[in-house]
Amino acid sequence: MSDAAPLPTAEAHDGGVAHEIYPLGLKIAGRLVVVVGGGPVAARRARALVEAGARVRVVAPDVCEELAVLARVSAPGAVDLAARAYRTGDLDEAWLVHTATGSAEVDRRVSDDAERARVFCVTAGDASVGSAWVPAVARTTLTDDAEVTVSVTAGRDPRRATAIRDAVSAALQSGSLPLRRRRPTPQSPGRVWLVGGGPGDTGLITARGRTALAQADVVIIDRLGPRALLHELSPDVEVIDVGKTSGNHPVPQHEINALLIQHAQAGRDVVRLKGGDPYVFGRGGEELAACRTAGIEVEVVPGVTSAVSVPAAAGIPVTHRGVARGFSVLTGHDGAAEVPGGADHTLVLLMGVTRLAETADALVTADRPADTPAAVVEDGYGPGQRVTVGTLATIAARAAEAGVQPPAVIVVGAVVRLSPAWAQQAR
Numbered sequence: 001m002s003d004a005a006p007l008p009t010a011e012a013h014d015g016g017v018a019h020e021i022y023p024l025g026l027k028i029a030g031r032l033v034v035v036v037g038g039g040p041v042a043a044r045r046a047r048a049l050v051e052a053g054a055r056v057r058v059v060a061p062d063v064c065e066e067l068a069v070l071a072r073v074s075a076p077g078a079v080d081l082a083a084r085a086y087r088t089g090d091l092d093e094a095w096l097v098h099t100a101t102g103s104a105e106v107d108r109r110v111s112d113d114a115e116r117a118r119v120f121c122v123t124a125g126d127a128s129v130g131s132a133w134v135p136a137v138a139r140t141t142l143t144d145d146a147e148v149t150v151s152v153t154a155g156r157d158p159r160r161a162t163a164i165r166d167a168v169s170a171a172l173q174s175g176s177l178p179l180r181r182r183r184p185t186p187q188s189p190g191r192v193w194l195v196g197g198g199p200g201d202t203g204l205i206t207a208r209g210r211t212a213l214a215q216a217d218v219v220i221i222d223r224l225g226p227r228a229l230l231h232e233l234s235p236d237v238e239v240i241d242v243g244k245t246s247g248n249h250p251v252p253q254h255e256i257n258a259l260l261i262q263h264a265q266a267g268r269d270v271v272r273l274k275g276g277d278p279y280v281f282g283r284g285g286e287e288l289a290a291c292r293t294a295g296i297e298v299e300v301v302p303g304v305t306s307a308v309s310v311p312a313a314a315g316i317p318v319t320h321r322g323v324a325r326g327f328s329v330l331t332g333h334d335g336a337a338e339v340p341g342g343a344d345h346t347l348v349l350l351m352g353v354t355r356l357a358e359t360a361d362a363l364v365t366a367d368r369p370a371d372t373p374a375a376v377v378e379d380g381y382g383p384g385q386r387v388t389v390g391t392l393a394t395i396a397a398r399a400a401e402a403g404v405q406p407p408a409v410i411v412v413g414a415v416v417r418l419s420p421a422w423a424q425q426a427r
């Protein structure tokens with residue numbers, strides 16, 4: 001038994017509840033930590049300690065392959081293997097000890113030695129024997145490079161702790177937890193993230209995009225961005241709508257650039273939330289250049305481009321073995337007559353509804369005849385999703401008859417025949 005003075009019993013104060021554990025983060029970089037045991041549990045503990053920068057001494061007659069590899073690949077002096085049984089004195093100069101020998105007797109002896117040496121001890125076999133516990137840990141690096149560490153203990157029930165940890169970690173990754181800075185540095189500029197929000201469905205923004213959005217002080221959003229995500233923001237997040245429609249640009253691009261710079265220079269974190277991907281006709285390159293010229297740190301978070309996802313929503317793959325070997329993406333404002341490829345090369349047109357008749361006529365060539373299939377997919381992934389199919393000769397008239405409205409993606413090529421809408425038309 002330990003001859004150290006008994007630890008005081010935890011008591012409730014001021015009506016509070018007594019707790020057996022005092023949560024604490026330890027800075028162990030450069031400090032000696034002893035791991036007693038050579039099995040998989042000891043290996044996991046040793047690896048985590050090495051990653052935290054500790055000097056690790058492993059004491060065990062035999063070690064598993066994972067431990068042997070860790071000692072071999074770690075920096076010189078990071079892991080010291082003592083290939084023998086534990087003995088009193090192995091804890092000299094240690095700041096912390098983990099014991100995972102599989103022997104209750106050895107673990108008890110290590111714990112008693114640690115108690116006498118006033119060194120905290122984690123006992124894997126029986127947590128009640130040791131003086132410290134290892135929580136279930138999740139780490140998330142935020143978009144401003146800060147790290148959030150979540151540690152969960154659950155009354156000596158490691159499976160419950162792991163389940164709770166995983167749920168919190170998933171919420172962090174989804175951006176559903178409050179991640180904004182609460183201690184901004186006034187003298188430092190904020191950051192800008194150019195976030196691709198996908199085609200509009202909130203489930204199609206990336207995890208990185210949601211994390212950035214959860215940290216934003218200001219959100220500057222396009223008309224086609226996933227607007228439902230705005231409902232999840234804190235009430236004090238400033239939202240600026242710079243949405244454009246065909247022929248109506250209430251906030252010109254140079255003013256959008258100025259807004260990004262203005263708010264970042266005021267120390268705010270800014271998310272420029274776009275539909276699709278920032279670099280696919282999203283003018284993300286211009287915004288990136290403007291921010292960098294102003295000395296603002298900026299990151300581009302890619303998004304799911306509507307050029308691929310919206311056709312997929314209608315059952316149209318832009319490439320398909322034996323049908324289409326490649327695809328091109330262009331806007332309806334570009335000169336379609338110069339686009340190479342025949343019916344086996346898919347063309348995806350964005351922002352092309354208003355000039356559909358003119359574009360369809362220009363696309364007819366010797367390699368791409370008038371009977372080449374074409375489809376218009378409106379409001380992809382939205383409540384008003386609708387597909388109109390035809391050929392280059394008929395699609396403009398059919399779209400006009402159906403009253404097609406933007407936003408819509410136009411697909412031209414043999415892959416349109418793979419769409420359920422094409423099969424339905426044939427029936």
